[in-house]
Amino acid sequence: MPTIQKITPCLWFDDQAEEAAEFYTGIFKNSRITNISRYGEAGQEIHGRPPGTVMVAAFELEGQAFTALNGGPVFQFNEAISLQIDCESQQEVDHFWEKLSEGGDPNAQQCGWLKDKYGLSWQVIPRVLIEMLGDPDHEKSQRVFQAMLGMKKIDIAELERAYAG
Known part of the structure; x- marks a missing residue:
């Protein structure tokens, strides 16, 4: 069983x-x-x-x-809940982003979030982003946060440049 x-x-x-x-x-x-x-x-x-x-x-x-x-059309998905994908590389981010956003809402993409063709929200997040945002060096983490705010799909190389200053 x-x-x-x-x-x-x-x-x-x-x-x-x-x-x-x-x-x-x-x-x-x-x-x-x-x-x-x-x-x-x-x-x-x-x-x-x-x-x-x-x-x-x-x-x-x-x-x-x-x-x-x-269950019928009574309830629809909204951004109050999302599924987060832990990605190890840019290749993995690109794969999930491309596949899940296909047919989805391009206006609902920001900071690694996307909405798929069924209206379900996903967060396609590289592990390194979480690590950089959690850095005790406030200036580094804030530069990364500011860089992330300008992204739809997360770009690890750009985050690393922001982290390095």
């Missing part, structure tokens, strides 16, 4: 849960769809979905379990 994660984020979609799960698992290397469950006759007066349509797509991204629910 598979191990069940104690806390699993549930992402609410109108009717794109399976499509979104396929999109996300196609971007992250160690990822997979683990289960698809479908609406049946029971509760149709409440959910209004035709029997056989996808209700939930369960998937994993880099070992993190997620549930994608087709």
